[in-house]
Amino acid sequence: xxxxxxxxxxxxxxxxxxATMAAxxxxxxxxxxxxxxxCSRGITAVEQMLxxxxxxxxxxxxxxxxxxxxxxxxxxxxxxxxxRLTYIFGAESAPLPLKAAALRALCLYVPGPRIxxxxxxxxWHPERALPKRIAVQAGVLQHIVTVVEAxxxxxxxxxxxxxxDEDLLALCLRLCGALMEFTGDILDLVNHLQLRRLLLQIxxxxxxxxxxxxxxxxxxxxxxxxxxxxxxxxxxxxxxxxRELQESLERLLRAANDLxxxxxxxxxxxxxLPFLHPGRDFAAVLLDHWQMLLGLSAQAPPPTAVVGAxxxxxxxxxxxxxxxxxxxxxxx
Numbered sequence: 001x002x003x004x005x006x007x008x009x010x011x012x013x014x015x016x017x018x019a020t021m022a023a024x025x026x027x028x029x030x031x032x033x034x035x036x037x038x039c040s041r042g043i044t045a046v047e048q049m050l051x052x053x054x055x056x057x058x059x060x061x062x063x064x065x066x067x068x069x070x071x072x073x074x075x076x077x078x079x080x081x082x083x084r085l086t087y088i089f090g091a092e093s094a095p096l097p098l099k100a101a102a103l104r105a106l107c108l109y110v111p112g113p114r115i116x117x118x119x120x121x122x123x124w125h126p127e128r129a130l131p132k133r134i135a136v137q138a139g140v141l142q143h144i145v146t147v148v149e150a151x152x153x154x155x156x157x158x159x160x161x162x163x164x165d166e167d168l169l170a171l172c173l174r175l176c177g178a179l180m181e182f183t184g185d186i187l188d189l190v191n192h193l194q195l196r197r198l199l200l201q202i203x204x205x206x207x208x209x210x211x212x213x214x215x216x217x218x219x220x221x222x223x224x225x226x227x228x229x230x231x232x233x234x235x236x237x238x239x240x241x242x243r244e245l246q247e248s249l250e251r252l253l254r255a256a257n258d259l260x261x262x263x264x265x266x267x268x269x270x271x272x273l274p275f276l277h278p279g280r281d282f283a284a285v286l287l288d289h290w291q292m293l294l295g296l297s298a299q300a301p302p303p304t305a306v307v308g309a310x311x312x313x314x315x316x317x318x319x320x321x322x323x324x325x326x327x328x329x330x331x332x
Contacts, residue, residue, distance in 0.1 A: 008090075009055070010332070012054065013048070013049075013051065013052060013055055014052065014065060014068065016048065016049070017048075017049040017052060017068060017072060020045055020049060020066075020174045021049070021068075021071060021075055023070060024075050024079065027042055027045055027046070028042075028079045028081065029042075029080075030042025030045070031046065031081055032085055033045055033143045033208055034086055035236075036094075036095050036098050037296065039088070040097070040098055041100060042099040043085065043088075043098070043102055043105055044101060044225065045103050046076065046085075046105045046331055047101065048082060048106040049072055050072070050076075050105060050108035050109055051108060051258075052065065052069055052072070053069070053111065053113065054066075054108070055068075055110055059114055059115055059116035059275045060116045060118075061114050062113060062114060062115045062116065062331060063116040063117060065190055066113075067330065068112045069115065069177045070113055070115070070124055072113075073109075073113050073124060073131070076109065077130070077131070077134065077235035077247035078232075080093040082106065082109055082131065082134050082135055082138065083134070083138040085102040085106050085109075085133055086102075086139060086140045086143065087138070088102040089103055089143050090139060090140075090143035090146070091104045091144070096165065096168055099168055100167045100168050100171055103168065103171035103172065103175060104171060105173050106135060106140065106175055106253055107174055107178060109131050109135070109170060110132045110135050110175065110178050110179055111126075111131070111132075111178055111181070111277060112124055112126055112129070112130065114126055126182060127182075127302075129182070129183045129186075132186060136179065136189065139141055140175070140179070141176075141179065141186075141190065141193055141195070141205065142193065142210065143172075144172045144173075144175065144195070145173045145175050145193050145194075145198065145265065146200070147168060147169060147197055148169070148173070148176075148195070148198045148202065149198060150173060151169050151202060151211070152198060152201055152202055154291050156168075156169060156298060158254045166208075166210055166250055169211065170211070170214055170327075171212070172212065173214035173215045173218055174214045175202075176190075176195065176199075176214070176218045177214060177218040177221050177304045180218065180221045180222065181226045182226050183229065184227060186223075187222065187227075190222065191222075191236075193326050196219075196222050196241075197241075197244070199215050199218055199219050199222070200219070200245065200248045201246055202215055202253060203215050203216055203219060203249075203250065203255075204252075205252060205255030206252055209261070212258065212261045213251075213258070213260050213261055213264070216252065216260075216261050216262045216265055219249075219264065219265075219268045219269040220264045220265075220271070221269040222268075223245075223271040224271035224272075225267050225268070225271060226263055233271060234271070234275050237275070242275060245272060246272070249268055249269050249272065252265045253265050253269065255264075300305050
């Protein structure tokens with residue numbers, strides 16, 4: 001049966017988006033304004049409209065609002081607001097809350113509309129990755145490298161929970177993972193910018209969870225998660241880079257005390273295992289650690305990786321299907 005027509009909060013958000021786009025000139029002026037308060041209001045409106053992609057959580061649900069959703073992406077793209085958001089994110093003079101607001105909007109924009117039954121030759125088909133390419137061309141990856149490098153050096157004040165710097169870094173890492181999903185040539189650029197090495201350097205057991213959760217997911221994507229088998233960029237690593245990757249994954253695997261981090265590390269390991277040293281006994285560590293982690297939550301999800309009879313790690317089919325199902329629904 002088709003999904004029900006939107007009601008309640010979803011319908012309110014749809015009406016708000018339609019009304020705001022009708023006066024999108026005012027929105028563009030606000031986002032481009034150099035006054036932080038005015039600019040912040042404009043970015044908040046952009047973020048609120050783009051939240052349609054999360055409120056309508058599946059490609060089938062987004063198919064119901066295909067026309068206004070595509071119109072929204074076309075309006076934002078034509079007005080070059082993603083480039084403006086990227087500029088604000090990278091501007092040294094921009095207040096941290098404004099940078100974070102720009103990042104939240106970009107996190108919603110770069111995955112695209114992802115609507116079921118989108119024709120392959122349509123500019124908004126996920127395989128074209130138009131929003132990602134716009135953000136990358138605007139320099140978003142270089143700005144992410146700058147923030148992550150500052151954190152690695154200890155130049156970000158991320159000690160206080162909920163601090164602006166913490167929010168900025170967490171959003172940076174989340175955006176990094178979103179940019180690399182399903183898009184192989186962006187993986188190439190990430191490797192060229194040495195972002196993988198930075199991720200390995202900050203993915204240490206002592207790092208706070210707001211770093212480990214998105215950073216370990218970004219590592220999993222770099223190793224091949226959401227990409228076709230063999231599409232990950234591990235085969236081009238040097239022996240030294242393999243050693244760094246192996247040691248980092250092993251440290252995280254043995255020390256992980258969070259289900260999300262553990263799941264991400266298992267996913268990365270599942271893709272990396274064919275390239276790693278065959279003498280490593282990951283299987284026993286995986287099983288022992290999974291049993292311990294299950295005790296942390298009465299509603300723990302199934303493991304993201306399981307160990308086969310030959311001792312190799314196999315990506316859990318549930319998680320693999322979840323990523324593949326959305327892509328397939330858009331292509332259908």
